[in-house]
Amino acid sequence: MTENSAKNRTKSAAQTKSLNRDTILNAAVALADERGIDALSMRKLAETLGIEAMSLYNHVKNKDDLLDGMVDMVVAEIELPATNIHWKLALRQRAISAQEMLLRHPWASMLIVSRINIGPAMLRYSDASMGCLRAAGFSYALADHAINAIDSHIYGFTLLKSNFPIEEQEYAQAAEQFLPMFPASIYPHARGWAEEVISGRHSGINEFTFGLDLILDGLERLANGDQS
Amino acid sequence: MTENSAKNRTKSAAQTKSLNRDTILNAAVALADERGIDALSMRKLAETLGIEAMSLYNHVKNKDDLLDGMVDMVVAEIELPATNIHWKLALRQRAISAQEMLLRHPWASMLIVSRINIGPAMLRYSDASMGCLRAAGFSYALADHAINAIDSHIYGFTLLKSNFPIEEQEYAQAAEQFLPMFPASIYPHARGWAEEVISGRHSGINEFTFGLDLILDGLERLANGDQS
DNA sequence: GAGAATAGGCTTACACCGTAAGCACGTCAA
DNA sequence: TTGACGTGCTTACGGTGTAAGCCTATTCTC
Numbered sequence: 255m256t257e258n259s260a261k262n263r264t265k266s267a268a269q270t271k272s273l274n275r276d277t278i279l280n281a282a283v284a285l286a287d288e289r290g291i292d293a294l295s296m297r298k299l300a301e302t303l304g305i306e307a308m309s310l311y312n313h314v315k316n317k318d319d320l321l322d323g324m325v326d327m328v329v330a331e332i333e334l335p336a337t338n339i340h341w342k343l344a345l346r347q348r349a350i351s352a353q354e355m356l357l358r359h360p361w362a363s364m365l366i367v368s369r370i371n372i373g374p375a376m377l378r379y380s381d382a383s384m385g386c387l388r389a390a391g392f393s394y395a396l397a398d399h400a401i402n403a404i405d406s407h408i409y410g411f412t413l414l415k416s417n418f419p420i421e422e423q424e425y426a427q428a429a430e431q432f433l434p435m436f437p438a439s440i441y442p443h444a445r446g447w448a449e450e451v452i453s454g455r456h457s458g459i460n461e462f463t464f465g466l467d468l469i470l471d472g473l474e475r476l477a478n479g480d481q482s
Numbered sequence: 483m484t485e486n487s488a489k490n491r492t493k494s495a496a497q498t499k500s501l502n503r504d505t506i507l508n509a510a511v512a513l514a515d516e517r518g519i520d521a522l523s524m525r526k527l528a529e530t531l532g533i534e535a536m537s538l539y540n541h542v543k544n545k546d547d548l549l550d551g552m553v554d555m556v557v558a559e560i561e562l563p564a565t566n567i568h569w570k571l572a573l574r575q576r577a578i579s580a581q582e583m584l585l586r587h588p589w590a591s592m593l594i595v596s597r598i599n600i601g602p603a604m605l606r607y608s609d610a611s612m613g614c615l616r617a618a619g620f621s622y623a624l625a626d627h628a629i630n631a632i633d634s635h636i637y638g639f640t641l642l643k644s645n646f647p648i649e650e651q652e653y654a655q656a657a658e659q660f661l662p663m664f665p666a667s668i669y670p671h672a673r674g675w676a677e678e679v680i681s682g683r684h685s686g687i688n689e690f691t692f693g694l695d696l697i698l699d700g701l702e703r704l705a706n707g708d709q710s
Numbered sequence: 711g712a713g714a715a716t717a718g719g720c721t722t723a724c725a726c727c728g729t730a731a732g733c734a735c736g737t738c739a740a
Numbered sequence: 741t742t743g744a745c746g747t748g749c750t751t752a753c754g755g756t757g758t759a760a761g762c763c764t765a766t767t768c769t770c
Contacts, residue, residue: 308759316758380672381671444609534749540746
């Protein structure tokens with residue numbers, strides 16, 4: 255009895271909070287941000303919302319639908335390319351904004367590349383990028399290739415970076431630890447690299463814009479019809 | 483009794499086949515290639531080998547160890563950069579070889595970017611790439627950035643391609659199907675792109691070498707000290 | 711206002727997962 | 741001969757996604 259009324263109160267409280275798809279998606283994103291995508295189970299997510307796992311299924315079709323919703327939610331955080339500036343700068347800013355989002359949500363890159371993403375935010379993002387290059391005179395084919403090259407760099411770079419197990423400020427001391435794994439007789443160049451990092455002559459940090467600018471500069475030359 | 487002796491026979495047969503780490507890794511790679519990485523469970527893998535799941539643990543520490551072994555096994559398939567040719571061509575061939583391997587084993591990209599890979603094959607691969615650029619006069623820092631940019635493209639491109647749900651020869655008809663999802667009033671450029679593919683003026687296929695050559699050409703300019 | 715339909719919680723149950731614990735047995739060294 | 745070891749096995753546990761169906765508060769229809 256007492257238990258029952260307690261349950262009812264809980265239920266009422268939950269209802270006043272009006273559980274809905276957006277609340278669930280926000281909680282899922284927060285949980286994945288804080289504890290990693292592996293910790294995101296339907297049961298744990300429900301727990302953070304004070305409900306039971308199966309109740310989630312009234313608002314999302316299944317876990318895949320949940321993940322799709324999460325992806326579109328964070329994709330909406332990406333700045334669209336500006337329309338009033340040169341295409342190269344617009345795409346550069348768009349790429350950096352995307353990369354910043356992916357570092358804020360380290361689980362997102364993997365989800366984006368491993369599923370079909372046709373949520374409204376992703377469509378708008380793709381459409382705006384294509385529009386930016388079309389306005390600059392690119393053919394559909396060249397624009398397609400350009401966007402694919404840039405996106406490959408965005409996802410590849412952030413995946414490598416997000417999953418790298420060592421913090422950037424600890425590279426030097428980590429390299430020192432790993433040095434015994436690189437005998438000069440077998441891996442001379444890996445060893446040389448490690449020694450360079452230990453000495454401080456090379457930070458070991460990779461900049462997103464290094465590869466990005468190689469690609470953008472190359473595209474600009476193509477657009478201008480340079481013979482290289 | 484009969485059952486028991488049958489069991490013993492099975493066991494003897496299994497023993498004559500001499501289960502070992504390499505046999506297991508080969509079976510795991512084959513299973514992942516044929517049925518996808520999600521179908522690779524310890525139980526299913528054991529079944530294909532005619533043994534019980536727990537027997538695998540005599541040869542691999544745990545599932546992570548199994549995955550690490552699989553990764554290093556397929557990384558060994560990558561051609562190392564040749565030493566007797568220009569660095570640009572050597573790295574180009576290495577990148578193409580890596581991409582071909584990753585398309586043969588579509589599960590591999592995801593594993594490589596999402597775990598620490600310090601198996602012997604991966605170390606040899608990294609060492610050879612660094613050696614190739616060092617021999618060409620690159621500083622450690624520039625070589626590091628160059629390799630990171632190329633690897634980002636390799637993994638990003640293959641991940642996007644492997645997980646794209648439509649076969650290349652079906653792009654045109656698929657675009658026709660998806661056209662209603664792109665109302666011209668909301669997604670004009672995505673719609674234009676789809677119409678271009680439907681018309682056959684653009685295949686919609688993205689070439690790995692497009693982005694790769696942008697990066698390599700850019701690196702060559704950097705190496706030559708061009709002012710752009 | 712009465713009764714039906716619906717929405718959105720809930721419990722229970724199932725098949726699958728990775729793997730800890732420990733048993734059974736064949737092989738081999740001392 | 742005996743004991744240790746290697747390598748198979750069974751059992752069991754806590755986790756997963758989710759199908760099926762129950763319960764009740766709200767909303768719609770007459």
